[in-house]
Amino acid sequence: xxxxxxxxxxxxxxxxxxxxxxxxxxxxxxxxxxxxxxxxxxxxxxxxxxxxxxxxxxxxxxxxxxxxxxxxxxxxxxxxxxxxxxxxxxxxxxxxxxxxxxxxxxxxxxxxxxxxxxxxxxxxxxxxxxxxxxxxxxxxxxxxxxxxxxxxxxxxxxxxxxxxxxxxxxxxxxxxxxxxx
Numbered sequence: 001x002x003x004x005x006x007x008x009x010x011x012x013x014x015x016x017x018x019x020x021x022x023x024x025x026x027x028x029x030x031x032x033x034x035x036x037x038x039x040x041x042x043x044x045x046x047x048x049x050x051x052x053x054x055x056x057x058x059x060x061x062x063x064x065x066x067x068x069x070x071x072x073x074x075x076x077x078x079x080x081x082x083x084x085x086x087x088x089x090x091x092x093x094x095x096x097x098x099x100x101x102x103x104x105x106x107x108x109x110x111x112x113x114x115x116x117x118x119x120x121x122x123x124x125x126x127x128x129x130x131x132x133x134x135x136x137x138x139x140x141x142x143x144x145x146x147x148x149x150x151x152x153x154x155x156x157x158x159x160x161x162x163x164x165x166x167x168x169x170x171x172x173x174x175x176x177x178x179x180x181x
Contacts (some may be wrong), residue, residue, distance in 0.1 A: 030146070036146070037140070040137060043180050045173045048134065081098055105125070106126065123138070
């Protein structure tokens with residue numbers, strides 16, 4: 001008969017073993033996933049493109065409507081292009097650069113920190129619709145070096161951070177019923 005302490009140790013060993021196996025499976029699945037990916041999501045917001053553009057490009061105001069963002073620091077321009085740091089509530093941050101901007105229809109933001117585990121950009125295509133609404137399409141072009149990060153973004157998060165961003169944008173614009181596709 002096993003003593004209570006021995007049962008506890010046996011259970012702890014089994015939990016550790018199962019966790020180890022799941023972590024290894026995640027690493028293998030991540031290693032088998034492509035390092036580069038492109039993912040697109042769209043949302044139609046019932047506001048004019050100029051109003052949507054104003055919210056998208058007001059970096060300092062984004063902590064007011066993005067629940068993951070704690071603050072934004074304006075940094076000196078790099079090569080004449082706008083540069084800022086987004087500080088997240090999980091104590092991580094990203095340095096972002098606006099590489100291309102055509103008011104109010106096109107915007108490209110790139111991760112400007114070469115040490116980040118993810119490199120890439122978000123390309124915003126803003127389309128004016130005949131009914132006065134605006135369709136915002138975000139296309140993520142990314143290089144994810146680490147296998148675990150690839151597993152997490154592809155299988156766990158399933159790129160839901162793009163959906164969340166677009167939902168929060170629509171809510172900020174007063175169109176919380178908008179759907180991401």
